[in-house]
Amino acid sequence: MTGRRRPPSRLFRAAVAALCTAVGASLLTGCGGVLSNKNDGDPITVMTWAPEGTKATNMPGMPAMAKAFARWVNDSGGIHGRKLKVVTCNERNDAVQAARCAQQAQDEKAVAVVGSYSQYGRAFISPLEVAGIPYIGGYGLTQEEFDSPYSYPVNGGQAALLVGNGRQLASRCERTAFVRPDTIAGDELPQLLNTGLRAGRRDAAHDVRASEDAGDYSDQATSALESVGADTSLGSASQGASLDSSCVTAALGNRTGTFFDSFRRVQENHPKVRLASILGGVRQSLIDSTGGSSSPLEGTYATGWYPTGDDARWNPMKKVINKYAFDDNRIDPDDPGTQTTWIGYTVLRSVLMSLHSDDISARTVRNELDNGHAVNTGGLTPTLRWGYDDTLHVPNYSRIVNADVTYQAVRDGRLVAVRKGFVNVSKILEQYHPAD
Numbered sequence: 353m354t355g356r357r358r359p360p361s362r363l364f365r366a367a368v369a370a371l372c373t374a375v376g377a378s379l380l381t382g383c384g385g386v387l388s389n390k391n392d393g394d395p396i397t398v399m400t401w402a403p404e405g406t407k408a409t410n411m412p413g414m415p416a417m418a419k420a421f422a423r424w425v426n427d428s429g430g431i432h433g434r435k436l437k438v439v440t441c442n443e444r445n446d447a448v449q450a451a452r453c454a455q456q457a458q459d460e461k462a463v464a465v466v467g468s469y470s471q472y473g474r475a476f477i478s479p480l481e482v483a484g485i486p487y488i489g490g491y492g493l494t495q496e497e498f499d500s501p502y503s504y505p506v507n508g509g510q511a512a513l514l515v516g517n518g519r520q521l522a523s524r525c526e527r528t529a530f531v532r533p534d535t536i537a538g539d540e541l542p543q544l545l546n547t548g549l550r551a552g553r554r555d556a557a558h559d560v561r562a563s564e565d566a567g568d569y570s571d572q573a574t575s576a577l578e579s580v581g582a583d584t585s586l587g588s589a590s591q592g593a594s595l596d597s598s599c600v601t602a603a604l605g606n607r608t609g610t611f612f613d614s615f616r617r618v619q620e621n622h623p624k625v626r627l628a629s630i631l632g633g634v635r636q637s638l639i640d641s642t643g644g645s646s647s648p649l650e651g652t653y654a655t656g657w658y659p660t661g662d663d664a665r666w667n668p669m670k671k672v673i674n675k676y677a678f679d680d681n682r683i684d685p686d687d688p689g690t691q692t693t694w695i696g697y698t699v700l701r702s703v704l705m706s707l708h709s710d711d712i713s714a715r716t717v718r719n720e721l722d723n724g725h726a727v728n729t730g731g732l733t734p735t736l737r738w739g740y741d742d743t744l745h746v747p748n749y750s751r752i753v754n755a756d757v758t759y760q761a762v763r764d765g766r767l768v769a770v771r772k773g774f775v776n777v778s779k780i781l782e783q784y785h786p787a788d
Contacts, residue, residue, distance in 0.1 A: 395437035396704065396712055399462040400693065401453040402469040403445040407565040409605030411469040411491070412682040415440035417693040418467055420677035425701060427676070432709035436701075443468075447475040454479035463714045464488050466700050467693030471537040473497055486718045489696020491689060492657075493537055498749035504721050504738050506695045506729075507657040508755045508777070510603070511544050511746070513630040515784065516757035516777045517601060517655040518548020518557075521628055524653075525554065525599035529576035531569070531611055532603050534561035541603060547784045548777070557601070564607060569614040576600045577619055601628035601653075608633030609642075616648045631656030631760070636686040636767050645765030653770075654760040658695075658732050660769050661686035665731045669694045686767075695729050699736060702727045734774075746781045755781055 400418035402411035415438075422438040430436060439460050441453035450472040457465050457480065466488045470476055473496030480487055481502050490497045492509025521528055530545050532538045538561070546556040558579035562572045580598035600615065602608050608629050619625055627649065634654040639647050659665055670685050672694075677683050683690055703720050704712060724739035733754050744752045756774035760767050 393434070395435040396431055397437045397439060397460050397462045398700065399439045399441060399453070399457040399460060399465045400467050401441040401443045401450070401465070402689070403443045405442070406445045408445045409469075409564065409607065411689045413684055413687050413690040414467055414469055414491075414693045416677060416680050416682040417673070417690045418697060420672055420680070420683065421694065421697040423676040424672045431701070431704045431712070434709060434712075436704075443470045443472075445471070447472040450475040451479055454483075454485075457485055458483040463712060463717050464700055465490075467696035469493065469689060471535065473537075477503070483714070484718070485714045486721065488699055488721075489692055491692055495540060495748050498746075498751045500751070501722075502718065503751050504699065505751055506692060506699060506733060506736060506754060508752050508757065508781070509749070510541060510630065511749045511752065511781065511784070512755050512757050512777055513655050513657065514541055514544035514603065515548040515551075515780050516759070516775060517628060517630050517653075518545040518554075519551050519775075519777065519780060520548075520653060520655055520759050521599050521601060521626075522549050522552020522554040524597070525626065526597035527580040528554065528557040528599045528601060529560055529579045530557040530601055530603070531560040531562055531572050531576055533564040533605070535564060538564070538603075543786065544784060545601070548780055551780045551783060562604060562607075562611070564604060566607065567610065569604075569607075569611040570618055572611065573600075573615040573618040576615070577625060580625065598624070599626040599628055599653075601630075602633055603630050605632060609638045612638075612642075612649060626651065626653065628653035628655075630654065632688045634760075634762065634767065635684070635688075636661055637684055639762055639765060639767060643765075647762070647765060649762050650765070652762045654762070654767065656758045656760055657688060657754075657756070658691055659758060660760060660767055662766070662768075666691070668730065691732075695732055698729055699727045744778050744781065746778075746784060748786050749781065749784075752778075752781070 400415045402414040404410055404412045418438045422436045425436045441456055443450050443453055450470045454476040464486045469491040471493045473494030477496040477500045487503045489506040492505055492507050497503045497505055532541045542559045560572050560576050562569055602611050604611050631654050634652055639649050673683055673685055703717055703725055707716055721738050724737050727736040738753055742753045743750055746752055755778035756776050759771045761770045
């Protein structure tokens with residue numbers, strides 16, 4: 353990549369730290385002194401943001417899950433008797449609005465931003481750093497979420513998914529095409545997928561760029577098919593290539609389903625081309641809406657962060673949804689955004705309960721996490737810790753502490769695990785080298 357990478361922010365953060373020391377932490381918002389609630393009767397405010405009602409990827413289930421979690425916590429006695437207040441913000445898939453959401457978090461004196469989604473890490477991380485607000489359990493779209501010391505990711509983000517997806521496909525595919533967004537965030541993705549493919553001794557994938565808000569992807573589907581050896585004007589593979597060994601994987605967020613629909617129409621004479629995606633693109637609701645066991649997605653591979661949706665480890669989350677958000681159709685318990693929000697708030701609750709009621713602030717939340725507070729998520733992830741020795745220090749993704757993924761596939765209309773347990777891709781991630 354050239355010309356569009358953000359400048360390093362470590363010098364900026366060092367300057368903020370030096371200023372805090374010189375002036376006094378209690379006088380600067382960025383040192384965490386202002387963002388606190390000393391009154392035991394005050395609610396503890398946190399924020400969750402995500403895009404809603406846009407033409408691109410929407411994640412309304414994330415703020416909805418946050419609200420349901422707060423209702424459950426408050427109905428269960430709160431945090432040391434204090435209410436948990438969740439403020440939400442519509443990020444609108446817009447960099448300016450993402451920055452405004454971060455500013456709102458400061459204005460609301462939020463002690464953390466939790467379980468949120470945005471592809472504009474450059475826009476929101478710096479304001480949070482200045483305000484001293486930790487970012488817990490973001491969806492994992494951007495490099496900034498895995499670089500900032502104010503970020504506490506609960507999964508390996510798209511980095512782990514794509515490296516895992518590449519390694520999963522390397523065992524089955526001689527040639528792979530990759531359809532991804534033509535955005536700054538999308539530019540990070542091909543090299544990650546190729547790192548996984550190379551670990552399985554496969555060539556790099558053919559890179560197919562696509563608009564993230566298109567209504568049709570026929571051109572991209574044609575390009576992808578041709579690149580893996582499928583002549584879309586004929587009823588057989590070109591040059592005698594075996595389509596059993598050809599794969600097309602996509603990472604277009606909510607638009608992945610639209611791509612799959614276009615792909616199905618283009619490749620009707622090429623049923624042996626294997627489809628794949630990272631989780632979020634392939635989800636159970638999409639499979640159900642496209643025919644269940646007769647869905648054209650039958651046989652599709654998927655790489656996810658967490659156990660499949662029918663795993664019993666999700667039962668506590670489902671109970672909370674059923675009791676506190678039973679009529680909210682924005683929440684899909686199988687959606688990775690909903691799941692990530694649940695885990696992010698599980699981390700938050702664990703940290704808040706470990707603090708004294710009169711000493712809860714953005715600063716004390718960060719300090720507790722930085723000092724190695726361990727969080728048990730009920731087997732949905734490994735035990736999460738963000739001490740210095742817990743991070744993997746992958747180039748550009750130095751905040752990753754959980755490099756586990758799961759290999760899944762669509763079988764008989766259900767998204768099921770194809771390998772028992774988690775697959776740790778930390779060793780493959782260590783082979784990742786950012787593109788120049």
